[in-house]
Amino acid sequence: MAFDVAADAYDRFMGRYSTLLAPELLAAVGPEPGDRALDVGCGPGVLTRHLVELLGADHVAAADPSPPFVAAARERLPGVDVRQAPAEQLPFDDDSFDVVLAQLVVPFMSDAVAGLREMARVARPGAPVAATAWDHASGGSGPLSPFWRVVTEFDPGAYDESGLAGQRSGDLVAIFREAGLADVRQLALTVHLPHATFEEWWEPYTWGVGPAGDYVASLDDAGRERLAATARRLLGDGPITISGTAWCAVGRA
Template sequence: MAFDVAAEAYDRFMGRYSDPLATELLAAVGPTAGERVLDVGCGPGVLTRRLVDVLGSDHVAAVDPAPPFVEAARQRLPGVRVEQARAEDLPFEDDTFDHALAQLVVPFMADPAAGLREMRRVTRAGGTVAATAWNNAAGGTGPLSPFWRAVEAVEPGAYDEAGLVGQRDGDLVALFEGAGLQEVRQLTLTIRVTHASFSEWWEPYTGGVGPAGDHVARLDEAGKGRLRVRAREQLGDGPITITGSAWCAIGRA
């Protein structure tokens, strides 16, 4: 998956949706002053920044495997411990945090079960582990679903994220329970983002970020043109309001 990209490219592509989702996730988890929280797969630091606003930089830590994201998060959030690490091998002692959060990361973990077990390990007994995943397939309700519907219309049977872990109802809950988490519950978190024009919506897909960026990068100019025309037929010239839903699982360590 193409996540070894400039932080600004990620901001334009997914940050526009992950920022409001971070608000919803924090409302669901409810960290309070004095607690310590780990952001797993922090990217350039969208959720991390929200955590700092609530808890202060000395109560927040973050990890990501992509060097450009780690560097960006360190520059943007001085005082936060940001480590280059995979979810499956977290560089922290047992019972270090009150909460461990993974926003839009589980579907892209090399081993989601191992990643969640590590999140449970570094969370104190009774603390919270939480994760979100978009339902982004062509037939789904994620913010990228309109893009994948356009892909399906132009290229029937093409990849559309449907095979990623966490896309289906109950996926995250099953993973959480398999990782030994207790009192697991599922919520649906919904965000709405308005784009002033079709071009504003489309341009970030050309930045090479994630599976959608991979797909566009593989197309020749004619293929990109066909996809762009089809997406514009579906969405119009703008303004375009995208409503996206994410599955959210919350459990106790």
């Protein structure tokens, strides 16, 4: 899936929602000053920045498999230990962190259970491990759900994100438990983002980020114009307020 893209493209696509979600995740987990935290699948550093503001750069580490995202996170957050690595192969020692987090990453892990096991491995015994995933399942309420509903009308049977791991109620909890985490609980975290115009909402979908960007990029120019026209008919000219709900699982190593 298309995540080897410029960090600015991600920032203006999913970053506009994940920036709002990050403090909600931190409030659910409650890291405290003095804790050492790891951000798994950090992207260009949205959640990492919030951790730095709370804990200080020397108490934060991060990992992501995308070279452009790693480069952006290193540039934006000097002093943070940012490594290029997938969740399934974290380059950190056992029992290294007081908090281990993965924001909007589990659905894109090649092996979600293995990724969570790695997160638990690098967490100290009893430390909180948490992850979020948008509610993008069919009929869901994630921030991309309006886009996928447009696609369903425009191209019935087209791929959407509803089959990815963690995007239904209980999915993350089941993955956490299979990975061996204890005291697992589920929360629902909701954010709201207004878009002044249709164009402000639509344009980032044309930048090739993630499965939605892959779908738009697969269309020819005429197809993209028809898709945009369908979206405008269903969503209007704006303003458009998008509400997004993420499932959150919190357990202990």
